[in-house]
Amino acid sequence: IVWLNVYDYYSWQSDNFHNGRFYTKQPQCVDIPADLRLCHNVGYKKMRLPNLLDHETMPEVKQQAGSWVPLLAKRCHADTQVFLCSLFAPVCLDRPIYPCRSLCEAVRDSCAPVMETYGFPWPEMLTCDKFPIDNDLCIPMQFTGNHATLPPVSKVCPPCDNELKADNIMEHYCASDFALKMKIKEVKKEKGDRKLIAAQKKKKVLKQGVLRKKDLKKLTLYIKNGANCPCSQLDSLGSNFLIMGRKVDQQLLLMSIHKWDKKSKELKFAIKYMKSHQCPTYHTVFQ
Known part of the structure; x- marks a missing residue:
């Protein structure tokens, strides 16, 4: 991605040269579609295309933005959506308006630790010093005051902090490399991490992805x-669990854990849906 070092504001409606490259299409105002979940309810109805991340088509915007939807559910900062949508679905004005550097820094400082839990670094394309210093020509923090940069009320381990809802399960299913129904033998602490050792009993593979047979044997x-955040699902290990995760640097990281509740209609629906659902091909930012 090529960024402007100097933020020149100009009427983009009459000019298709932007960020050091020519676009085949004139920049235009389009409705934010209902299936652009990251930004559909952001507070305005129309966005400019190409956006400020150089995505030229709506399918490309949807694909790239979809990988960030799970981060919104983590409530790591009150302005996460405002910040991301200012780039993915910028408001339709006569000039491109970037997020202020302070907005980027506040969201990064609160959300980067959550992303790191899942093995994702804060991405290069969102390096905060690429954005303008606060002035009238950038989008400032909406939720000012100290509370904006505090961690969310919930201190629960992020993979454990998920409602048992079908759409939530499917978001994590698509974002994960693998999904299993399994039992957990024991839980240990190791170098600041929490280690879940699978029981030897048969595991039901819902999505194999990167898992090899030897991974499944000694999972x-x-x-x-x-190591120290609460995870109520692990308070008792008697039941089966729905486990979803990613492989990062040869380690299997937990993305989501739910107790396998046979009575849950939401779980039943999600498990059935997994068999036919085609996940979007996500970008590798926050999958």
């Missing part, structure tokens, strides 16, 4: 930086 998962 160990980690909650990164999760």
